[in-house]
Amino acid sequence: MGGVGKVDESSTRTGRSEMVSWGRLMLASSVVLLAGCTTTTSGAAPTAGAATTTSTATACAARVETGSLPDWADAGFSGDARAPHVFGAKGDIVAVLFAHPLRQVRTDGSNNKILWVARAATTSPDPTAPATLEITARLDGTDTRVIREVPGGPGPSIVDLPEAGCWRLDLRWSGHTDTMDLVYAP
Numbered sequence: 633m634g635g636v637g638k639v640d641e642s643s644t645r646t647g648r649s650e651m652v653s654w655g656r657l658m659l660a661s662s663v664v665l666l667a668g669c670t671t672t673t674s675g676a677a678p679t680a681g682a683a684t685t686t687s688t689a690t691a692c693a694a695r696v697e698t699g700s701l702p703d704w705a706d707a708g709f710s711g712d713a714r715a716p717h718v719f720g721a722k723g724d725i726v727a728v729l730f731a732h733p734l735r736q737v738r739t740d741g742s743n744n745k746i747l748w749v750a751r752a753a754t755t756s757p758d759p760t761a762p763a764t765l766e767i768t769a770r771l772d773g774t775d776t777r778v779i780r781e782v783p784g785g786p787g788p789s790i791v792d793l794p795e796a797g798c799w800r801l802d803l804r805w806s807g808h809t810d811t812m813d814l815v816y817a818p
Contacts, residue, residue: 692772692798694718694813696732705749720810725750725786725803733817736796744793744816748786750805765805767791772798772813 696716700706705726706713716732719725730745731738738744748765765782771793782789785805793799796818803810 692813692815694798694815696729701728701749702726704751707749718812718814720803720812722810723751724808724810725805725812727812727814734791734793734814736793736816736818743790745788746791747788748782748803750786750808763806765789765803768802768804769793769799770802771795772800 696718698714698716701709701713701715701717705717705728709715716729718727718729726749728747728749730747731742734744763783763785765786767780767782768777769780770777776795778794780789780791793816796816798813798815801812801814803812
């Protein structure tokens with residue numbers, strides 16, 4: 633039979649070894665990702681003024697994307713606009729992160745600049761709708777809750793939050809709502 637050759641056993645063993653190593657690497661990466669996205673509580677007593685933590689640990693759903701911005705969110709950018717960004721759960725708003733990672737404390741003189749871009753279809757033509765993006769942020773696993781506002785609705789902002797961790801944001805603007813999670817590093 634022409635074209636059928638003998639299988640080189642050493643290359644087959646090497647290929648299997650590479651696949652096993654690759655599988656171990658993928659498993660280890662998955663464990664690290666899960667550990668990094670899960671909040672835990674400590675047994676230490678809260679300090680004065682600190683929020684009490686709940687006993688349940690939940691996964692942070694913050695998903696920072698680095699690919700191209702969607703067409704509806706790239707106005708003002710040139711070329712293939714790429715920036716770290718997070719979509720709202722409904723996909724009606726995107727947070728473009730000019731400071732990534734976001735930090736609770738920034739010692740380098742930079743700030744937590746976020747450009748909020750809403751789909752044009754979510755902008756209300758109603759002149760009585762409040763012209764403010766209201767952000768209610770809750771630190772995952774705690775009772776800590778803060779409110780931030782972006783005057784004029786979705787647009788450029790600096791959003792500082794009081795503690796590091798995963799923050800669940802409820803967003804309201806022009807009669808619309810969406811949610812997202814953002815992680816602030818220490």
